[in-house]
Amino acid sequence: MNKQTINSRPASPKPWYDPRVRSIFFQVVVISLVFWGGWTLVSNTLSNMESRGISTGFGFLDETAGFGIIMSMVPYDSTMSYGRTFWVGLTNTLLVSAMGIVAATLLGFILGVARLSSNWLVAKMALVYVEVIRNIPLLLQIFFWYFAVLSSLPSPRQSVDVGGAFFLNNRGLYLPEPLTQDGFGLVWGAIIAAIVGVLVLKKWAKKRQLATGQIFPVFKVSVAALVLLPVLAYFLAGSPLEWDLPALKGFNFGGGITIIPELAALWIALSLYTASFIAEIVRSGIVSVSKGQTEASKALGLPNGLTLRLVVIPQAMRVIIPPLTSQYLNLAKNSSLATAIGYPDLVAVFMGTTLNQTGQAVEVVAITMAVYLTISLSISLLMNIYNKAVAIKER
Amino acid sequence: MKKTKSIALGIALAAGAFTATNALAATTLENVKDKGHLQCGVTSGLPGFSQPDQEGNWTGIDVDTCRAVAAAIFSDPKAVEFTPLTAKERFTALQSGEIDMLSRNTTWTLTRDASLGLNFAGVNYYDGQGFLINKGIGVDDASQLDGATICIQSGTTTELNLSDYFRAKGMEFKPIVFDTSEQTVQGFSAGRCDVLTSDRSQLAALRSKLSDPSSAKILPNTISKEPLGPVVRQGDDQWFNIVKWVLALQINAEELGVTSANVEEMLKSDNPNIQRLLGEDGDMGAKLGLPHDFGYEVIKHVGNYGEMYERNVGPDTPLGLDRGINALWTDGGVLYAPPVR
Numbered sequence: 225m226n227k228q229t230i231n232s233r234p235a236s237p238k239p240w241y242d243p244r245v246r247s248i249f250f251q252v253v254v255i256s257l258v259f260w261g262g263w264t265l266v267s268n269t270l271s272n273m274e275s276r277g278i279s280t281g282f283g284f285l286d287e288t289a290g291f292g293i294i295m296s297m298v299p300y301d302s303t304m305s306y307g308r309t310f311w312v313g314l315t316n317t318l319l320v321s322a323m324g325i326v327a328a329t330l331l332g333f334i335l336g337v338a339r340l341s342s343n344w345l346v347a348k349m350a351l352v353y354v355e356v357i358r359n360i361p362l363l364l365q366i367f368f369w370y371f372a373v374l375s376s377l378p379s380p381r382q383s384v385d386v387g388g389a390f391f392l393n394n395r396g397l398y399l400p401e402p403l404t405q406d407g408f409g410l411v412w413g414a415i416i417a418a419i420v421g422v423l424v425l426k427k428w429a430k431k432r433q434l435a436t437g438q439i440f441p442v443f444k445v446s447v448a449a450l451v452l453l454p455v456l457a458y459f460l461a462g463s464p465l466e467w468d469l470p471a472l473k474g475f476n477f478g479g480g481i482t483i484i485p486e487l488a489a490l491w492i493a494l495s496l497y498t499a500s501f502i503a504e505i506v507r508s509g510i511v512s513v514s515k516g517q518t519e520a521s522k523a524l525g526l527p528n529g530l531t532l533r534l535v536v537i538p539q540a541m542r543v544i545i546p547p548l549t550s551q552y553l554n555l556a557k558n559s560s561l562a563t564a565i566g567y568p569d570l571v572a573v574f575m576g577t578t579l580n581q582t583g584q585a586v587e588v589v590a591i592t593m594a595v596y597l598t599i600s601l602s603i604s605l606l607m608n609i610y611n612k613a614v615a616i617k618e619r
Numbered sequence: 620m621k622k623t624k625s626i627a628l629g630i631a632l633a634a635g636a637f638t639a640t641n642a643l644a645a646t647t648l649e650n651v652k653d654k655g656h657l658q659c660g661v662t663s664g665l666p667g668f669s670q671p672d673q674e675g676n677w678t679g680i681d682v683d684t685c686r687a688v689a690a691a692i693f694s695d696p697k698a699v700e701f702t703p704l705t706a707k708e709r710f711t712a713l714q715s716g717e718i719d720m721l722s723r724n725t726t727w728t729l730t731r732d733a734s735l736g737l738n739f740a741g742v743n744y745y746d747g748q749g750f751l752i753n754k755g756i757g758v759d760d761a762s763q764l765d766g767a768t769i770c771i772q773s774g775t776t777t778e779l780n781l782s783d784y785f786r787a788k789g790m791e792f793k794p795i796v797f798d799t800s801e802q803t804v805q806g807f808s809a810g811r812c813d814v815l816t817s818d819r820s821q822l823a824a825l826r827s828k829l830s831d832p833s834s835a836k837i838l839p840n841t842i843s844k845e846p847l848g849p850v851v852r853q854g855d856d857q858w859f860n861i862v863k864w865v866l867a868l869q870i871n872a873e874e875l876g877v878t879s880a881n882v883e884e885m886l887k888s889d890n891p892n893i894q895r896l897l898g899e900d901g902d903m904g905a906k907l908g909l910p911h912d913f914g915y916e917v918i919k920h921v922g923n924y925g926e927m928y929e930r931n932v933g934p935d936t937p938l939g940l941d942r943g944i945n946a947l948w949t950d951g952g953v954l955y956a957p958p959v960r
Contacts, residue, residue, distance in 0.1 A: 276714065276736040276852060276853055277854065278714060278735060292782045294794055302782040302786060394810045395793075395811070476766045486795070564802075566797045576798075577778060577796065580773070
């Protein structure tokens with residue numbers, strides 16, 4: 225019986241004509257070539273560097289850096305290590321990227337909607353903005369904003385003074401710095417309690433609406449809770465906050481928080497530039513929702529606002545999210561242009577000064593590449609999760 | 620069968636591409652001779668040191684140091700191609716073999732000498748770090764600079780000296796770090812900083828680039844030692860010797876009074892030192908792998924150290940720098956080259 229079945233089939237092909245064997249064979253060949261190539265590159269680099277007397281390894285990260293950095297989110301001074309300069313650069317990169325993403329998204333959505341406005345002037349202004357900004361190289365825009373911001377501001381002694389607490393000059397914007405005193409924990413507690421409360425309230429309101437059809441004003445109540453609770457706690461704890469006011473010391477300001485012009489210029493340039501791309505993405509997303517959807521929701525009696533919020537935007541988001549992710553990735557990577565205007569980001573501090581002082585080019589560049597890869601993959605991952613949440617759910 | 624053959628060929632090719640990466644088996648001198656020119660790393664534009672003039676010819680004392688080496692090898696000071704580099708790029712360019720020598724006002728320090736796989740082949744300018752300040756801040760000594768905002772170029776020893784100086788004095792400062800020295804000038808003239816810091820030799824030139832040079836002045840303080848010189852890769856002693864001795868030869872020539880103007884007469888000199896210098900006696904060239912009259916060629920085309928100095932940075936140039944410590948040891952300076960013998 226068995227023999228017969230085998231015989232009834234066509235003669236089994238020779239192994240090198242068998243497509244399955246072939247495909248496995250070639251995959252093994254490709255993978256081993258890739259690994260072998262990578263290994264050769266690494267070992268070749270290492271042996272060449274050794275033979276030329278270039279020191280290797282990551283020991284340099286513990287050595288004293290010995291140079292100053294103007295802006296740092298983590299404590300830093302020149303007696304700290306090269307490893308610390310990495311964190312300074314990284315946090316500065318993350319700060320400007322995060323600020324840029326928020327501003328570019330807000331502005332981009334506004335512009336995208338404005339381009340579809342029925343008001344001729346609004347639509348055309350948005351069009352001009354998009355076409356001008358996205359067609360000028362980003363580096364030029366960064367230079368423009370940097371020197372435009374710098375040259376239009378007065379020197380420290382002629383600062384713009386707002387109530388003796390806020391100062392603006394060509395060294396930056398100086399703000400009072402809040403210093404938390406004992407008892408400020410109560411305020412933090414109140415903020416957390418308010419957030420938890422809002423989340424619970426939202427769930428309860430939805431349940432109630434499903435059950436009874438009654439709508440609870442969640443938004444208004446949430447805002448009230450988020451503002452009132454911490455304020456109440458603040459006064460209950462006896463105002464546990466002091467302000468460190470900036471003041472002119474010598475020929476510069478000291479104290480308070482400083483927003484340096486480099487950060488401002490980079491932030492403005494990145495936000496405006498990326499917003500012009502986001503505007504087009506938003507417009508394409510909204511246009512992609514068929515008109516029948518709007519008409520159907522109108523037929524159901526939904527007002528304009530609800531139509532937009534419940535029908536159009538959720539469907540538009542599906543089209544918007546994937547290209548929006550690319551724009552976020554671009555923004556994070558473009559932030560490395562900071563080095564051109566002296567903003568101390570990762571590329572300027574770590575791949576610039578640290579690399580040059582230590583000479584450990586291979587290690588430093590490898591670390592920097594790994595960081596940008598990690599940042600990009602994280603943004604990508606978060607956006608993919610969000611995309612899954614808004615994607616069409618097959619039922 | 621034909622297919623498997625072509626695959627095998629492909630693998631062999633790929634393997635070849637990787638095994639061939641360990642190049643540089645030939646010496647630097649052979650490589651340079653094969654190319655027919657010297658590849659020399661310089662600044663992207665620093666008056667007096669290396670800067671293209673209006674016709675696009677590179678000029679400067681660092682440029683002349685390259686030209687002298689080219690003259691020694693090819694009897695032609697024009698057999699050089701220049702690679703403009705930022706401070707950040709310079710060592711990587713040399714390590715990777717993109718350039719044959721680096722002559723880019725680079726400070727000789729222990730760390731750079733010991734850990735970068737590079738050798739400093741002497742000093743062609745002894746410098747020190749100083750401060751250019753905006754007169755408006757009313758300061759006449761560096762010790763009054765507490766709290767100052769300071770423009771500075773990235774990747775230089777200047778960055779470290781500055782931190783050391785302020786730390787030692789217990790003062791604070793805010794560094795604004797730019798990629799190139801032009802940007803530091805822009806930042807300074809836009810009012811971003813109170814102070815611009817750099818090697819003293821450059822401050823006068825940078826000041827002249829300001830829209831209103833009289834608004835700024837140079838402080839008297841010198842806060843560091845900056846011996847600037849040409850750099851080569853480690854591991855090729857012959858090449859190291861060539862660069863080192865071409866420079867030493869130019870300094871010796873000045874000491875012996877040999878200039879580009881009188882070099883033809885000097886060929887007939889009875890002084891054995893001059894005869895050795897110009898290749899009339901002994902065979903100094905062969906010891907370095909160079910033509911026997913390389914000294915004559917260097918002096919004829921580029922001149923001695925003094926000529927190089929006067930032409931590029933001396934009192935009659937826009938930089939207007941006196942010889943100072945860059946004078947010969949016989950004139951009270953520190954230039955003391957080992958003898959050519």
